[in-house]
Amino acid sequence: xxxxxxxxxxxxxxxxxxxxxxxxxxxxxxxxxxxxxxxxxxxxxxxxxxxxxxxxxxxxxxxxxxxxxxxxxxxxxxxxxxxxxxxxxxxxxxxxxxxxxxxxxxxxxxxxxx
Amino acid sequence: xxxxxxxxxxxxxxxxxxxxxxxxxxxxxxxxxxxxxxxxxxxxxxxxxxxxxxxxxxxxxxxxxxxxxxxxxxxxxxxxxxxxxxxxxxxxxxxxxxxxxxxxxxxxx
Numbered sequence: 527x528x529x530x531x532x533x534x535x536x537x538x539x540x541x542x543x544x545x546x547x548x549x550x551x552x553x554x555x556x557x558x559x560x561x562x563x564x565x566x567x568x569x570x571x572x573x574x575x576x577x578x579x580x581x582x583x584x585x586x587x588x589x590x591x592x593x594x595x596x597x598x599x600x601x602x603x604x605x606x607x608x609x610x611x612x613x614x615x616x617x618x619x620x621x622x623x624x625x626x627x628x629x630x631x632x633x634x635x636x637x638x639x640x
Numbered sequence: 641x642x643x644x645x646x647x648x649x650x651x652x653x654x655x656x657x658x659x660x661x662x663x664x665x666x667x668x669x670x671x672x673x674x675x676x677x678x679x680x681x682x683x684x685x686x687x688x689x690x691x692x693x694x695x696x697x698x699x700x701x702x703x704x705x706x707x708x709x710x711x712x713x714x715x716x717x718x719x720x721x722x723x724x725x726x727x728x729x730x731x732x733x734x735x736x737x738x739x740x741x742x743x744x745x746x747x748x749x
Contacts, residue, residue: 559737568727569683569739582736617682624735627671627688634682 530632532618538638539608547603547635551620558601559629560593561617569617575601576624608639642666644728644740651746652718660713660743662728670731672704672711677742678724686726687713715745723747 531550539545551558560572571585575595586592590608595601605612615636619629644664652658662672671690675683687695689704689711701714715722723746729739 557735561739568741569729571736571738574736576735585736619683627673627690627731628685629673629675629683629737631682631684 530618530620530630532616532632532635534635535633536636536638538640540640541610542607544604544606545608545637547605547616547618547637549601549603549618549620549632551599551601551618552630553599555620555622555630556598557621557624557626558595559619559621560601560603561619562587562614563617563634564614572603572616574624605637608637610639613637613639642732642738644730644738646726646728646740646743648741649744649746651748653748654718654720656718657714657716658718658745660715660726660728660745662711662713662740664709664711664728664730664740666709666730666732666738668732669706669709672702673729673731673737674700674702674713675727675729675739676724677727683727718747720747720749 533548558575561569573593578595590606593603615634617634618632621629646662673688674686677683687702694703699716704711725742725744727739727742729737
């Protein structure tokens with residue numbers, strides 16, 4: 527594809543519900559990253575994939591957060607039993623390979639937990 | 641620990657030159673990147689330094705000194721559209737990216 531796409535662009539959910547966020551990276555990019563950005567703050571690393579494996583999950587805030595990637599393409603970030611503090615923009619980025627200086631970001635999913 | 645420090649805000653006038661500094665503390669360092677983010681938008685890549693020295697890309701230049709754990713982004717001929725947040729980020733030994741807290745640049749007419 528032309529760029530990284532994410533869906534949905536906006537998600538409003540009730541506290542306690544599960545949500546799934548989707549990321550379609552640029553075709554051929556083996557590295558995929560998830561970040562969280564709270565309003566007015568920097569990017570918080572969550573997890574990255576090299577191919578379909580996730581060597582570093584250290585950024586996931588709690589066991590309510592999980593992510594997977596299939597076919598070296600689409601990735602989903604799942605948040606179970608959402609809490610109000612999960613409200614943020616979730617950004618996905620891809621790069622040709624890990625340790626690349628350049629990451630291409632998607633437009634993000636704005637999650638609001640009521 | 642792993643951290644990056646940037647000034648929180650910088651103000652400059654149109655046509656001027658501005659430098660945004662970034663100092664970092666990390667074990668395992670592969671390179672320093674710079675990203676621009678307009679309000680409500682996604683970060684976009686500006687520049688990357690894997691080696692010491694200056695990288696120039698149009699009006700933007702980035703510098704890295706690994707021995708000083710320091711880098712900066714230089715923006716020349718400032719334009720109103722350059723008003724945005726600027727983030728430095730490094731690639732760590734475990735291949736994850738660590739982003740700074742960002743510098744909000746305000747360009748005044």
